[in-house]
Amino acid sequence: MTDAITYGSYLALDELLRLQRPQSEPEHPDELLFIVVHQASELWFKAILHDLDGLVSALEAKDAGASLWRLQRINALMRIVSAQLSALEALPPQHFAQFRTYLGTSSGSQSVQFRAIEAASGLRDVHFMHALEEHGPIADIVQRALDRPTLQDLFLRLLERSGMTIDDLYLGPGPNVLFFLAEALLEYEQQFGQWRFKHVQLVERIIGPATGGTGGTLGSRYLMKTVDQKFFPALWEVRARIFGKSRTGESA
């Protein structure tokens, strides 16, 4: 007879709860929180990547309803990941300084799942490719995402297949599921940007502006530049082109 499945065995809690391994000696009381927030974020990144995969399949299948459902869940997960950063706002800078040296060269910029999310969402520009190659060979999970079309490309194909253009969505007779899908993509972009901005603010709060990070970047100055990266330039362009002009035709 097989062992009964229990809460602990189903969730592999023995293993999970052994995976928080503070490096400071003597152990700094705040290092556990630092590790937990990072590990929890990586678990949510895993769930987001899973749903991004589902979103890509739904877009490829030209299923607007299923795409919208996936995207709404991804947006809910992104809000959770951002909210978690607040836990580290309660990490006083002097406490972080006391265990920072024990982190060695580890840095969030080495997060393979974060890069896979960016790649799956559509980043392909030179800065992004540089950030990818900086830490050695590109991980398989990232390469697979790079080899697929971007979310924007898939969305544009879905629109084309429905005989519509982006302009139709915003100037057409009334909102339809493709319009809500476009708005949900934009919401995703904004949620992602909000994580980036909240993270920069956290970094400045804890190590100050323009302080180098453990990953060897210029810290918050580097991170601030990433806030403007866009997954869906076409959805921003339509706003600027159609709605960004004053009545005289000048940019407002």
Ligand code: HEM
């Ligand atoms: C005490 C809190 C934190 C500090 C001081 C901090 C600091 C930094 C710094 C300075 C960088 C720039 C790269 C470098 O030079 O290291 C960075 C990048 C990054 N961090 Fe954090 N971080 C903190 C919390 C977090 C948390 C909780 C996560 C969640 C996973 C995270 C994920 C990342 C990611 C993904 C990057 C790469 C961002 C990009 O290249 O666009 N960080 N962090």
